[in-house]
Amino acid sequence: MLRLASLKFGRLFRYGKLLFAASLLVVMLLNTHSLFSSFQRNELTDRRFLSLNKCPACFGSSWCRKFMNGQLSFEGWGRLRLLDFFNVKNVHFAQYGEPREGSRRVVLKRLGSNHELSELDQRICKRATGRPRCDLVQAMYKTDFARLNGDVRLLTPDVVEGWSDLVHCPSQRLLDRLVRRYAETKDSGSFLLRNLKDTERMQLLLTLAFNPEPLVLQSFPSDEGWPFAKYLGACGRMVAVNYVGEELWSYFNAPWEKRVDLAWQLMEIAEQLTNNDFEFALYLLDVSFDNFAVGPRDGKVIIVDAENVLVADKKN
Template identity: 40%
Template sequence: MIPGPYSYGRSFLGLDKCNACVGTSICKKFFKEDIRRWYFANYTDDSESWRPVVLSRLISQSLHEASDRSICHSAGRSRTCSIEAVLRATPRFQDWARSHLLLPNMVQGLATPMLRCPSQRLLDRLVRRYAEVADAGSVQMKHFTERDKLRLLYTLAVNQHPLLLQMFPGTEGWPFPRYYGSCGRMMVWTSTRPIRSAYGSSLETRADMAYQLLHVTLGLSANSLRFSLYYTSVTEDMFATLEDGKLFIVDASTIGIIDQLEGTLAASLEAGT
């Protein structure tokens, strides 16, 4: 059920599922009514000037419910159980809880596309840019509570999209929309228009969009950070534009990442032996 114009309940946001959720960094905005409407919403920092944003669940409600049932079933529980309790009891999370660093062996086996070839440098960037903790900026997780670690692990396991937006922000030239934060299982980012809305536009507009798409794709694999981002699958819904026509990737859930320095480092170490 969609809430009233400016009301968001804990269940609707997914706060009742925390800490098996994305985070709580933007919850105050919801409860202060600084975010209004549903999906294509409005956001404000001063209650006067408003900007368009998108509200979206980490995955669809039906997939969330199926995932929750699967987690309960894997632990031999009934159709409903404490998702957090089940996840906390897993050997993987116990390793996370004891460690101050996120190491490659701690993410092995996760289906997350960007972690198919995880390097320490990539994981350090993930931890350092994780915006759902109070003191982001360190590669160590000493300032992470167990709650923070569980939320990060859950997000990695379910949908990497919000993490990509944090790791490679548009403010640094990456082709991803601005990530404002999350509340429960709900995320907020800059509003855009799907590229299919431009299919009936002039040839010049469509040619410019095609050029931007090629430019964006090239930039993913050729950048100063030496991280090669690539598509593991492509659909038209992955791309959208701002009002000024600038193209962005608005679904980063299937983006893979290869650390180009990893092979260079390994070769250097091998040559030195």
Template identity: 30%
Template sequence: MSKIISVFVAIIAIAMITVLYTPIIPDFEVHRCPFCYGRDFCPNKQVSLRMSSFKDIINNLISVKNVYTTTNGLVLKKLGHTKDLNTMDFLICVFHRSHVMEPCEFQDVDLHRTNYTQALHYNMKTNHYNGFRVCGRNVDDSIDILIRRILKPDGGKDVMNVINLWVISIINGEPLFYKAFDAQHFSLPIYYGACGRLIAVEDCGQNLNEYEDYNWLSRARIARSIIGLALKFTSGDDDFRIYLTDVSPDNIVVNKTTLIAKFVDFGNILIVRKSNVSSVHHSDHYPNAVEHIYSEENVCQSSISDHNIYSICRFIISSSAPWPMMKGGLLHSIPIKISEENPQLEQLITNCVQPNEEMDSGDRFAAIFKLDNALKDILGMHPIDTSNLQLG
């Protein structure tokens, strides 16, 4: 029996060594074009998947979400599960053929008989296929503005480019978001482009839950950066408000050096045109919910919503954050000294989930500004010791 185990271990070891030292090149599926995501990032050199650790091997070889990390600082995304990609191909065939049971050969399609800009417009409005939706008052005008942003600089003259964007709108609108909004202003991952059925974005750091054991001041700095992003998505664009509908630690990464967080998944968002009509939407709080329960229609029809604030407070920062967030939320285990110096801190954290009528008049915007200012003051009084980030 021991010999069998030894042989098995040896086989596993050989397999691991082979994986570690043999470059694995992703399949970009360029042959699918023009019904792909584009060809503006087809690398002129080899792009290999990162296999430097057991975690890398598991993530890259058994990637349920079809998201891969590379050896040169890129994250490659197929934008959907395998079943989603198969559904996308079926929908492309249905769109172009009246007899859907016929074999679908993309090469046979007459690309000039279809108004793909109009089809892109329809998908962004109706959101039948994924979680990316433009909504609110004057939605058609809103989509026109976004499409003009997305199609710059050629203005939609390149038919192939418009087809690529239409295909993306079927599977996952994340690249549309990257093209429409400024990466530096919103602290987005750099979008490098697409090659076939993969997009390439910047690798921005480690998953938020990797910072569970970092000292409280480090986590406070991370929390402030997340608060800043939530407010910027809500109010930081001239024309639109951006509401995140899938806030979880899996979709937030942190730079290990700066402790600055970034959201890295924008496949599930609502984009709402700013309005002069005063209609503030307040998210309902469901204490026992493990997912964010919200009315999409109420968010879309408001002039402004506290949706982003509630999302990060309830599901990331506060002690009520459910799994898969770290136990106790991002600001767990407040040090005794800081708690004594700031006796209202725990209440401020709670208030951004469920505002206090006396302290905040039931307003989450007021609650989050108070919490952010409190964290700013604490970090000003207690500089972070960067040599001991992981010591509580």
């Protein structure tokens, strides 16, 4: 009886796989034209694909010129939009080229799944109009993101506390650092919030509330020795960061000596984030193999997903 049941289950499983493969083939055949066009055109120059039309309900525009000039392009199968269905995290690999430096690999992130981004749009619209759909550009000016206008001098803890893990228990020193290091403005370097344009303030606050990873990378940059991937820039709802290397899970079967070295580096990262000269303690709230990568040349472990980082000011 059990043998018969297992045979039936195995047969059903095979039929299921065949049905899935057939369905995928049908979808590909029905979308043959769009498949070829995906390979032929560079969608990273499309303003709507980048959601640039939704700004200031976006993450910035510092790299828009590079996107529009065609300096970034998806790699290989990454050009195939049909595969976005399986790319839940909305993380893409691309080539970025400079005339004198050649091309190099970068990572592009939308900072959330399509569902999460859709929910963000709905929340903005509901707060502004009471309806789930609206003109996002106009709606942003009627939300809390626009409440801090040019008359507000500083970004203070009472305004943003609890918006995300980054500001779970913020100090004024941390918020001044976020504003001063904000890379999506031409006039960075000042901790005064009023020095930012209205659109820049809204973008900063939206990023802080939705996914503060760009702000973590900007405020604690790799150039200063912090173990994070380097932030490059943004255009609309697409953020570019430096490609580090293979994720940590790919070293499961590495030689014992290599695994010991990686484990030791992880402990050193924990120590550095907790005890450093800047007197900020950073706590990773989402520790998984996917959130770390290893440099192919120096073998250095780097944090590549900094969405869930809590920062405590040890001077506060």
